[in-house]
Structure formats: C-alpha cells, structure tokens
Amino acid sequence: MTANDIDTWRSLPAAQQPEWPDSEALRDVLADLASYPPLVFAGECDQLRGRLASVARGEAFLLQGGDCAETFIGNTADAIRNKLKTLLQMAVVLTYAASVPVVKVGRMAGQYSKPRSQPVETRDGVTLPTYRGDAVNDLAFTPEARIPDPERLKRMYHSSSATLNLVRAFTTGGYADLRQVHAWNQDFVALSPSGERYERLASEIDGALRFMHACGVDPEEFRTVEFFASHEALILDYESALTRVDSRTGDLYDVSGHMVWIGERTRQLDGAHVEFASRIRNPIGVKLGPTTSPEDALALIDKVDPNREPGRLTFIIRMGAGKVRDALPALVEKVTASGAQVAWVCDPMHGNTFEASSGHKTRRFDDVLDEVKGFFEVHRALGTHPGGIHVELTGDDVTECVGGGDEIFVDDLHQRYETACDPRLNRSQSLDLAFLVAEMYRGH
Ligand code: PEP
Ligand code: MN
Numbered sequence: 096m097t098a099n100d101i102d103t104w105r106s107l108p109a110a111q112q113p114e115w116p117d118s119e120a121l122r123d124v125l126a127d128l129a130s131y132p133p134l135v136f137a138g139e140c141d142q143l144r145g146r147l148a149s150v151a152r153g154e155a156f157l158l159q160g161g162d163c164a165e166t167f168i169g170n171t172a173d174a175i176r177n178k179l180k181t182l183l184q185m186a187v188v189l190t191y192a193a194s195v196p197v198v199k200v201g202r203m204a205g206q207y208s209k210p211r212s213q214p215v216e217t218r219d220g221v222t223l224p225t226y227r228g229d230a231v232n233d234l235a236f237t238p239e240a241r242i243p244d245p246e247r248l249k250r251m252y253h254s255s256s257a258t259l260n261l262v263r264a265f266t267t268g269g270y271a272d273l274r275q276v277h278a279w280n281q282d283f284v285a286l287s288p289s290g291e292r293y294e295r296l297a298s299e300i301d302g303a304l305r306f307m308h309a310c311g312v313d314p315e316e317f318r319t320v321e322f323f324a325s326h327e328a329l330i331l332d333y334e335s336a337l338t339r340v341d342s343r344t345g346d347l348y349d350v351s352g353h354m355v356w357i358g359e360r361t362r363q364l365d366g367a368h369v370e371f372a373s374r375i376r377n378p379i380g381v382k383l384g385p386t387t388s389p390e391d392a393l394a395l396i397d398k399v400d401p402n403r404e405p406g407r408l409t410f411i412i413r414m415g416a417g418k419v420r421d422a423l424p425a426l427v428e429k430v431t432a433s434g435a436q437v438a439w440v441c442d443p444m445h446g447n448t449f450e451a452s453s454g455h456k457t458r459r460f461d462d463v464l465d466e467v468k469g470f471f472e473v474h475r476a477l478g479t480h481p482g483g484i485h486v487e488l489t490g491d492d493v494t495e496c497v498g499g500g501d502e503i504f505v506d507d508l509h510q511r512y513e514t515a516c517d518p519r520l521n522r523s524q525s526l527d528l529a530f531l532v533a534e535m536y537r538g539h
Contacts, residue, residue: 096345098129101338101374109331109367111210111360113231113243121332124245128336133350134204134256135324137341137376143323143353144378146198148406150438150482156195156536157409157440157483158186159325160525161202163517164209166229170254175261176270177490178203180279181522183271183320184293185529187279191300192533198323202487204258205326205352207251208333209516210360226515229254230330234515248333255351259324271320276300283492288500289526325380328355331371338375346376356380356411359445364394373399378406380485385414385422385446389429396435405436411485412439415446416465423473431479441470442485448517451497455508457518460498464531471535481539484532488520489513499524 115121149155160182162169178201186197208228216225216236224241226234230251233240265271276297284290307313328334328349337351349355355375359382361368372379379399383392392410400408410430414422419441430437443466444458451457467484474481493511494503495518503524512518520528 096340096347098338098340098347101335101347101371103374104331104335104367104370107365107367107370108363110363111329112332113227113330115243115245117245121245124248125332125336127249128252128333131252131337133337133339134252134259135350135353137343137346137348137350139323140348140353140377143198143200144406146321146406147378147409147438149196150198150409150480151405151436153480153482154196155198156189156193157198157200157438157485158182158189159200159202159440159483160185160486160488162206162489162514163487163519164228164515165203165206165254165258166234166515167250167254169515170258172261174489174491175203175258176265177522178488179262179265179322179490181488181490181525184279185525187273187276187300188293188296188526188529189533189536191296192530193536195536198483199320200323200325200354201262202325204255204262204324205251207254208327208329210327210329210358229515230333248330251333252337252351255324262322262324266320266322269318271322273300273317274304284522284526287523289523289530292530293526323353325354325356326352327358328368328371329358329361331367334371341376347374349375349377352377354378354380356382356409358382359384359413362395364391364398369395369398378409380409380411380440382411382413382442382445383426385418387422387426389425392426392430393433396430396433396437400435400437403435406438408435409438409440409482411442412470413442413445414466416443416462416469418446419466419469420473423470424477427473427477427479431477438482439474439480440483440485441467441481443467443470444487444517451505451508453505453508455495455512455518457505457508458496460496460520460524460527463496463520464528467528467532468535471539475539481536484528486520486525486528487517488522488525490522493519493521495519495521496524500527
C-alpha cells in the first residue's frame with residue numbers, strides 16, 4: 096500500500112462536501128495536514144477493533160457519546176473534563192449495575208463537521224449557506240462567517256490533538272482511577288435525583304474496593320481507563336490527508352481518530368464515503384435510519400466487512416422510537432442469517448428530534464428511552480445482543496432536551512441552550528439514561 100491508495104473515492108460522488116471557494120488554498124492546507132503527525136496509533140485502532148469484537152460476540156457493551164458538534168471555542172479544559180466525567184460515571188453505572196465490561200468511546204477529538212438536510216438557512220428573509228461544523232465555517236449568521244475556509248481544517252487537527260492530549264492525561268494520570276468514583280459526582284449533578292442514586296452506587300463500589308484492598312488485591316486496571324476517540328468521517332479531503340500506511344503491516348489507517356463512522360446521509364453504496372471506509376483498517380460505524388432495507392445492510396457488509404470480521408463493522412441504529420420495533424427486526428434477522436457478526440448499537444437521538452413550540456430543536460427524554468427499550472426488545476426477541484448506545488451528551492448543565500428525572504420543560508429550553516447543532520442530554524439526563532439502560536441490560 097501507498098498513501099495514494101486511499102484516493103479511490105475521488106472518482107465517486109461524495110455527498111455533503113463543502114464548496115471551498117479557493118481550491119489552491121485547500122490544496123496547501125491538505126499538503127500541510129498530510130505532513131502532520133498522526134493523532135492516534137494504528138495499534139490502538141486494532142485494540143479498539145478487538146474490544147468491539149467482544150461487543151459483537153455479546154461479551155461487552157459500547158458506550159459512545161459526546162457532542163453533536165464540537166466547537167473550537169467550546170474546546171476548554173472544563174468542557175472536556177465534564178464530558179469525560181459524564182462518560183466515566185455512565186460507564187461505572189453500566190459496568191457495576193449491569194455487570195458488563197464497557198468499551199468507552201468519545202464522540203470527541205474530531206467531531207467538527209456536520210452533514211445538513213438543507214444547503215441554506217433563512218432567517219428574517221435573509222438566506223445564507225448553512226453551518227457545516229467548525230471544520231468548515233462559523234455558526235454566526237453573517238455572509239462572511241458562512242464562507243467555507245480550509246484553514247479551519249488545520250484548526251480541527253490542532254483542536255483534536257489538544258483534546259486527545261488532555262483526555263489521555265486524565266485517563267492514565269490518575270483522574271479516572273476508580274477510587275475517584277465519588278469525586279466525579281461533585282457540583283450540580285450531586286443534588287439531582289440521578290446524582291443521589293449515583294452516590295449510593297459509588298459507596299457500594301467504594302466498599303467493594305476497600306474489601307479487595309483488605310484482601311491484598313489492588314489491580315492496576317483500576318488506576319487507568321481505556322478510552323477511544325471517534326467522529327463522523329465526513330470531509331473526505333481531511334480524512335484522506337490523515338490516512339497513513341501503518342509501518343507494521345503496510346495497511347492504511349485513518350489516524351484522525353480510532354473509530355470513524357459514516358452518517359445516514361452519506362452511506363450510499365456506490366458513494367465516496369463507503370469506498371473510503373472500505374480502504375482503511377479502523378473499526379467502522381455506519382448509521383442506519385428507518386428506511387434501510389436488509390439488502391442495503393447486507394451490501395454494506397459486503398463492501399466494508401467482506402471478511403466478516405467481528406469488531407470491524409458496527410451498525411448504529413437511529414430509527415426513532417415509533418419505528419425501531421417495526422423496522423429493526425428484519426435487519427437483525429437477515430444480517431445474522433448471513434453469518435456476519437456486526438456490533439449492534441442504538442443511537443436513540445437522531446430519530447427523535449422535533450421543533451418545540453419555543454422554536455428550539457429538541458428531543459424528549461422519554462422518546463430517547465423508548466427507542467432504547469424498543470432496541471432491547473427486538474434483540475431479546477431474536478436472541479441477539481443489544482451491543483451499546485451512541486448518544487449526544489455534554490457534561491454541562493444545559494437545557495436542550497426535555498424531560499429526565501430533574502425535569503426540563505419546554506419553557507426551560509431557552510435557559511441554557513448552547514449546542515451548535517443537535518440538542519444534547521445534560522449530565523443528569525445522561526446519568527438517568529445510564530441507570531435505565533443498566534436495568535434493561537440486566538433484564539435482557
Ligand atoms: C450525527 O451523528 O450527528 C448525525 C448527523 O447523525 P445521522 O447521520 O445519524 O443523522
Ligand atoms: Mn447530531
């Protein structure tokens with residue numbers, strides 16, 4: 096393999112790509128990116144593929160979460176720590192209450208570009224190009240802000256690098272030590288119903304740790320946490336510039352993140368994104384919406400996972416609470432019958448978005464929960480494994496989704512509505528979800 100072998104997607108239609116106004120400027124940026132060091136090591140991608148193989152075999156559960164859209168300005172130490180803390184708390188709840196190993200993957204350190212349903216946005220009679228993520232243009236509603244600027248791709252690389260650096264420091268440097276299980280539950284969340292429930296669980300874990308310590312057991316595994324980074328591989332110029340030949344194996348890896356996924360809007364079988372994904376050795380996710388036919392799913396497997404390798408392909412189901420029970424069984428049945436061993440993961444966010452009377456794009460916590468329930472019911476009925484959840488969340492106390500134990504009402508949405516794209520679960524809603532999913536898992 097040479098790095099040029101990644102370019103086969105260039106002759107195919109690529110949906111959702113920015114229209115960069117200056118192709119020379121883009122070329123210069125891509126040349127710079129191609130000279131930068133990798134953000135992740137190919138061996139780590141292999142490790143994650145191994146973990147996801149356990150998920151596909153029914154021996155582990157995937158927790159994948161983070162912002163819908165990361166932003167450069169939102170990329171602060173506090174925001175990163177709070178997101179990580181939320182994922183660690185959720186993982187502890189799932190590991191302890193459902194007794195299952197949890198594979199932890201952030202929608203972090205690269206989630207800077209967005210596919211959009213509409214190419215333009217109109218406000219008060221003014222129409223401008225739509226916001227496509229900080230990797231492309233700016234959220235501000237002015238003509239200048241919305242012009243795609245390739246220099247932003249470099250900022251995406253550097254922001255991803257800084258995030259990953261801090262996450263690695265936290266997860267290996269003592270912050271994620273299981274003996275910190277109480278410390279993650281400070282500030283506003285501690286007073287919410289889910290925070291109180293978490294506190295009780297943390298005390299049980301504490302007791303178990305003290306017992307083990309007294310017995311002379313103090314395993315190294317409790318001191319650090321294995322954490323991976325993922326994002327949607329949307330802007331193929333960026334992903335290609337960060338695709339490298341692994342010196343150990345000669346294979347191609349997209350070293351912009353450990354796992355990348357293809358979105359519902361770019362999973363065309365003869366399209367550029369699927370072709371790109373088929374060429375790299377990273378674990379690949381594909382989002383599947385309610386109109387996916389079993390034939391589509393099987394064709395995706397043939398293209399992306401021709402060797403039927405557990406861990407290689409994760410199907411991320413996002414059908415909506417009202418559709419998952421009808422649309423998912425045929426997919427799971429036919430894929431299972433084909434002999435493929437994919438990981439099945441539920442994204443209960445993207446099929447449940449609606450516009451509230453206040454004008455905010457939102458999601459109901461109950462719909463999110465109901466989609467996960469439907470997902471579990473389908474797998475229980477078929478004897479297959481509900482392999483994980485993929486959620487949009489933040490560690491902050493935002494008001495973007497309605498409902499939850501510390502209930503947010505439509506009238507509250509304006510208070511802290513901060514997302515650059517889709518509405519996210521806040522920290523206490525995320526914890527609520529983890530407890531409820533752990534109960535479902537235990538009963539499945
Ligand atoms: C997303 O994950 O933010 C997204 C756009 O999802 P989907 O491709 O499933 O619509
Ligand atoms: Mn989203």
